[in-house]
Amino acid sequence: MSALNLRLSRWAERLPSLRPSLANLRGWAVPLALLLGLETLVRSGILPAHQMPAPTQVAQTLFHLAVSGELLRHINASLLRVAGGFLIGAGLAIVIGTWVGLSRRAEAYLEPTFQALRAIPSLAWVPLLLLWLGIDETPKVVLIALGAFFPVYLALLAGIRNIDRKLVEVGQLYQLSRFALVRRILLPAALPNLFTGLRGALSLSWMFLVAAELIAATRGLGYLLSDGRETSRPDLVIAAILLLAVLGKLSDSLLKYWETRALSWRDSYQGGEN
Amino acid sequence: MSALLQLQNIHKAYDGLRVLDDVSLSLAPGEIVSLLGPSGCGKSTLLRIAAGLDQDFSGALEFNPLLQFGRGTGIGVVFQEPRLMPWLNVAQNVSFADGWIADEKWVQQLLRDVGLSGHADALPKKLSGGQAQRAAIARGLYGKPHVLLLDEPFSAVDAFTRMKLQDLLSELAERYEIAVLLVTHDLDEAFYLSDRVLILGGTPSRLQRELAVPLARPRDRRSAELAYLRGEALTELYQSHAI
Ligand SMILES: Nc1ncnc2c1ncn2[C@@H]1O[C@H](COP(=O)(O)OP(=O)(O)O)[C@@H](O)[C@H]1O
Ligand SMILES: [Mg+2]
Numbered sequence: 001m002s003a004l005n006l007r008l009s010r011w012a013e014r015l016p017s018l019r020p021s022l023a024n025l026r027g028w029a030v031p032l033a034l035l036l037g038l039e040t041l042v043r044s045g046i047l048p049a050h051q052m053p054a055p056t057q058v059a060q061t062l063f064h065l066a067v068s069g070e071l072l073r074h075i076n077a078s079l080l081r082v083a084g085g086f087l088i089g090a091g092l093a094i095v096i097g098t099w100v101g102l103s104r105r106a107e108a109y110l111e112p113t114f115q116a117l118r119a120i121p122s123l124a125w126v127p128l129l130l131l132w133l134g135i136d137e138t139p140k141v142v143l144i145a146l147g148a149f150f151p152v153y154l155a156l157l158a159g160i161r162n163i164d165r166k167l168v169e170v171g172q173l174y175q176l177s178r179f180a181l182v183r184r185i186l187l188p189a190a191l192p193n194l195f196t197g198l199r200g201a202l203s204l205s206w207m208f209l210v211a212a213e214l215i216a217a218t219r220g221l222g223y224l225l226s227d228g229r230e231t232s233r234p235d236l237v238i239a240a241i242l243l244l245a246v247l248g249k250l251s252d253s254l255l256k257y258w259e260t261r262a263l264s265w266r267d268s269y270q271g272g273e274n
Numbered sequence: 275m276s277a278l279l280q281l282q283n284i285h286k287a288y289d290g291l292r293v294l295d296d297v298s299l300s301l302a303p304g305e306i307v308s309l310l311g312p313s314g315c316g317k318s319t320l321l322r323i324a325a326g327l328d329q330d331f332s333g334a335l336e337f338n339p340l341l342q343f344g345r346g347t348g349i350g351v352v353f354q355e356p357r358l359m360p361w362l363n364v365a366q367n368v369s370f371a372d373g374w375i376a377d378e379k380w381v382q383q384l385l386r387d388v389g390l391s392g393h394a395d396a397l398p399k400k401l402s403g404g405q406a407q408r409a410a411i412a413r414g415l416y417g418k419p420h421v422l423l424l425d426e427p428f429s430a431v432d433a434f435t436r437m438k439l440q441d442l443l444s445e446l447a448e449r450y451e452i453a454v455l456l457v458t459h460d461l462d463e464a465f466y467l468s469d470r471v472l473i474l475g476g477t478p479s480r481l482q483r484e485l486a487v488p489l490a491r492p493r494d495r496r497s498a499e500l501a502y503l504r505g506e507a508l509t510e511l512y513q514s515h516a517i
Contacts, residue, residue: 184373
């Protein structure tokens with residue numbers, strides 16, 4: 001009898017580990033149903049195919065793009081722009097944010113200017129950037145860098161200003177130099193905020209990439225979007241949207257994975273079981 | 275100068291509010307001195323001045339040239355809270371002064387001394403309050419200081435852990451020949467550990483009295499002599515309207 005009980009309780013222990021995968025499967029139900037519904041609607045002619053392509057047609061378009069090598073060329077161009085702009089913007093933000101975080105005087109000089117600049121919607125820079133920098137890679141990368149700068153700068157500044165003064169005092173006690181204080185106490189302590197800023201910056205980078213490529217480009221996913229519109233090919237537009245979603249999600253997952261690893265020391269609430 | 279550390283005629287005010295008034299004290303090699311007083315009387319302020327963390331005071335702070343030998347300032351500090359870096363493991367926290375060029379052997383030795391040998395790789399979030407404070411003590415000792423300054427180091431742990439940590443402190447101070455200046459508001463702790471007890475009180479605070487504790491170690495917490503000295507201190511604290 002007790003042996004049976006034991007076996008049952010073992011079973012019960014295993015059950016929760018099955019549940020998450022079931023929950024994951026549940027998440028697929030709605031999209032699959034939508035795709036299936038869409039496919040039937042388009043095939044039966046209820047939705048006009050020249051406006052709403054069937055999912056299978058989008059898949060076909062993607063396949064052709066991939067086979068011809070076009071896909072890789074566009075993805076490559078977009079990835080390079082996002083990576084370049086994001087790295088430049090975030091890098092500058094880390095340097096300047098740390099400086100302003102360290103020094104009240106730097107803050108007094110720079111904060112009002114940054115506040116004013118931040119009030120300008122970044123896309124408003126586009127015409128100016130095109131005038132100044134032409135239509136090649138530079139204005140695109142600069143625009144993305146502009147978009148990536150502010151989330152990182154603001155988050156890092158808030159993070160540094162939130163650091164427990166008591167930890168900084170430990171650094172003082174060991175007579176750390178300014179640079180060592182930044183490297184060994186301020187940046188690690190502000191890391192949770194910094195990651196929040198980086199993830200926000202990354203998603204903005206993708207947004208600004210699309211903006212930049214819609215306006216003037218001969219390659220890239222944004223170019224695919226505008227090309228699809230001009231040639232009346234909604235399948236191309238939807239394919240590009242899908243690719244943007246996948247790339248955005250992938251890059252964010254990468255950053256999130258890095259964040260989880262780098263912040264494993266945190267002792268914060270992770271959410272309940274249910 | 276035979277004293278390791280000397281504070282002379284220290285006056286300190288925060289925004290015009292006088293906190294310390296003409297406080298002088300000195301710390302001889304190998305000596306354990308307690309600074310006893312009610313909360314808010316300026317004990318932490320005095321200790322921060324001694325640690326060199328607060329330079330905004332009047333009076334003189336003198337260190338024995340002997341302190342300059344060896345690494346760092348020759349002074350270790352343990353705060354009321356452990357103040358461990360949460361992103362560093364216990365061993366890295368202990369050797370914080372040296373960063374990447376830590377003396378691993380010495381860290382291992384210190385962790386054994388404070389009873390944390392198995393926890394070298396643990397992150398601070400995994401430690402209990404008492405364990406974290408042990409790690410903080412090990413960090414204070416890492417620079418092989420001649421002087422250890424402690425600011426109510428055991429006030430946040432339970433009574434049993436506190437007694438253990440007190441014994442640990444007294445043992446380590448003897449083993450490594452460290453002079454200790456201990457700030458506390460705990461009468462038992464002050465007399466059990468110290469060679470001298472300085473009572474701080476009044477507004478602004480002055481040194482009210484100095485009591486010597488001429489008892490051999492190891493001491494018995496229940497001994498009549500300690501009880502008598504605690505009584506004396508209580509009387510003094512009542513008279514200075516500290517309690
Ligand atoms: N940074 C500060 N600014 C202004 N007043 C302070 C500051 N630190 C401490 N004080 C005041 O100085 C007095 C002594 O504080 P403290 O040295 O922390 O006392 P204790 O450690 O004995 O409890 C208190 O009245 C406190 O309010
Ligand atoms: Mg205090």
